[in-house]
Amino acid sequence: MIKSKAAVAWGPGQPLSIEEVDVMPPKAGEVLVRVIASGVCHTDAFTLSGDDPEGNWPAILGHEGGGIVEQVGEGVTSVQVGDHVIPLYTPECGECKFCTSGKTNLCQKIRETQGKGLMPDGTTRFYKDGEPIYHYMGCSTFSEYTVLPEISLAKVNKSAPLEEVCLLGCGVTTGMGAVLNTAKVQKGDTVAIFGLGGIGLSAIIGAAMAGAGRILAIDINEKKFELAKQLGATDCINPKNYDKPIQEVIVELTDGGVDYSFECIGNVDVMRSALECCHKGWGESVIIGVAGAGQEISTRPFQLVTGRVWRGTAFGGVKGRSELPGIVEDYLAGKFKLSDFITHTMPLDDINEAFDLMHEGESIRSVIHF
Numbered sequence: 001m002i003k004s005k006a007a008v009a010w011g012p013g014q015p016l017s018i019e020e021v022d023v024m025p026p027k028a029g030e031v032l033v034r035v036i037a038s039g040v041c042h043t044d045a046f047t048l049s050g051d052d053p054e055g056n057w058p059a060i061l062g063h064e065g066g067g068i069v070e071q072v073g074e075g076v077t078s079v080q081v082g083d084h085v086i087p088l089y090t091p092e093c094g095e096c097k098f099c100t101s102g103k104t105n106l107c108q109k110i111r112e113t114q115g116k117g118l119m120p121d122g123t124t125r126f127y128k129d130g131e132p133i134y135h136y137m138g139c140s141t142f143s144e145y146t147v148l149p150e151i152s153l154a155k156v157n158k159s160a161p162l163e164e165v166c167l168l169g170c171g172v173t174t175g176m177g178a179v180l181n182t183a184k185v186q187k188g189d190t191v192a193i194f195g196l197g198g199i200g201l202s203a204i205i206g207a208a209m210a211g212a213g214r215i216l217a218i219d220i221n222e223k224k225f226e227l228a229k230q231l232g233a234t235d236c237i238n239p240k241n242y243d244k245p246i247q248e249v250i251v252e253l254t255d256g257g258v259d260y261s262f263e264c265i266g267n268v269d270v271m272r273s274a275l276e277c278c279h280k281g282w283g284e285s286v287i288i289g290v291a292g293a294g295q296e297i298s299t300r301p302f303q304l305v306t307g308r309v310w311r312g313t314a315f316g317g318v319k320g321r322s323e324l325p326g327i328v329e330d331y332l333a334g335k336f337k338l339s340d341f342i343t344h345t346m347p348l349d350d351i352n353e354a355f356d357l358m359h360e361g362e363s364i365r366s367v368i369h370f
């Protein structure tokens, strides 16, 4: 057992509390990781708010990390002490029905226990004063040390700075992947991206890489527009400046609607707008945002009858173990930048500030340095 400094979420709606927790050694097939850096994603805030039906308390949140293997459990062969790794909330076992389908990245090997905040054997590795603390999304990167199943680790090039590539553990991979893997945007396509946080801005990078002809970037916070333009947005739109539904505005601006739209907020009303701004006959809308328990999407079925497609994506459709190392190589080769996204860095002690900055619309990503 080792001691670890961690930010503990004791219950929904409460600030995180910095504690010294006990971390149990990795069991068979598990790995102890020393976390070097972790981004703070809106999904952490979503779960902390109490809106996540899968919230377990107390828990150690965080799922956008980068770290170094400290110790391996029995039978672990794919990583060794000293390897640089990115934790995966979407693991890749390579052998379940989902992994072998060739149709999805949603490995289900450990999904049930992961959703309950437990390791695959049904127990936790975190304790405080002898009481268990739950894991989160199989990652719990808001802790100096964390334990993950081997199948939940992508081994990456050691020359990549973990303080930056941690963002590939969720936000940037999700946004880029949604555009490049899920929608498969093609050269010349018109796309609309709703919500310009870490996810939406990464979707802009993906759209620019795909050679999209027009990239409409939509947000109610105009402070996001400068970076959006820098990354390739051709039109920045604030829905508050119009007195009609934003889907009507976009349909008019784009001669009948966009080829692809992406909802990167988690707002079910915006999800409807994102679908309805798609072009009749072929436009596709991809839901990335996560909406709270009890919320539902709606539209007139006629929208689908007339050829629009509604779909969703998790982790940008990326298979973490086999594909994330290559995305890190692309980053090292200069194909996209991560530093633009890191508006704030702070020690774990100040992690609540990262949540405040997100809620105030001041940050793109805060990265916690351990």
Ligand code: NAD
Residues within 6 Å of the ligand: 041, 042, 043, 046, 170, 171, 174, 194, 195, 196, 197, 198, 199, 200, 218, 219, 220, 221, 224, 239, 264, 265, 266, 267, 270, 287, 288, 289, 290, 291, 313, 314, 315, 316, 358, 361, 363, 364
């Ligand atoms: P963020 O808070 O950094 O950004 C959200 C942006 O949406 C902000 O710029 C905000 O101003 C804007 N916004 C809010 N309400 C709006 C409205 N009504 N109209 C237009 N813009 C509006 O969040 P993020 O970290 O980029 O995450 C975005 C969403 O994606 C969250 O719901 C998160 O949970 C989800 N997410 C999903 C996946 C996945 O795999 N599907 C992965 C990561 C994040």
Ligand code: AHE
Residues within 6 Å of the ligand: 041, 043, 044, 052, 053, 054, 089, 090, 106, 111, 170, 290, 291, 293, 314, 315
């Ligand atoms: N627990 C929530 C759903 C949360 C959710 O959709 N998570 C995304 C990743 S968000 C990353 O920032 C995801 O990967 N979903 C697929 C999965 O299997 O969780 C709920 O509503 O229950």
Ligand code: ZN
Residues within 6 Å of the ligand: 041, 042, 043, 044, 063, 064, 170, 171
């Ligand atoms: Zn995330």
Ligand code: ZN
Residues within 6 Å of the ligand: 091, 092, 093, 094, 095, 096, 097, 098, 099, 100, 106, 107, 108, 109
């Ligand atoms: Zn699998």
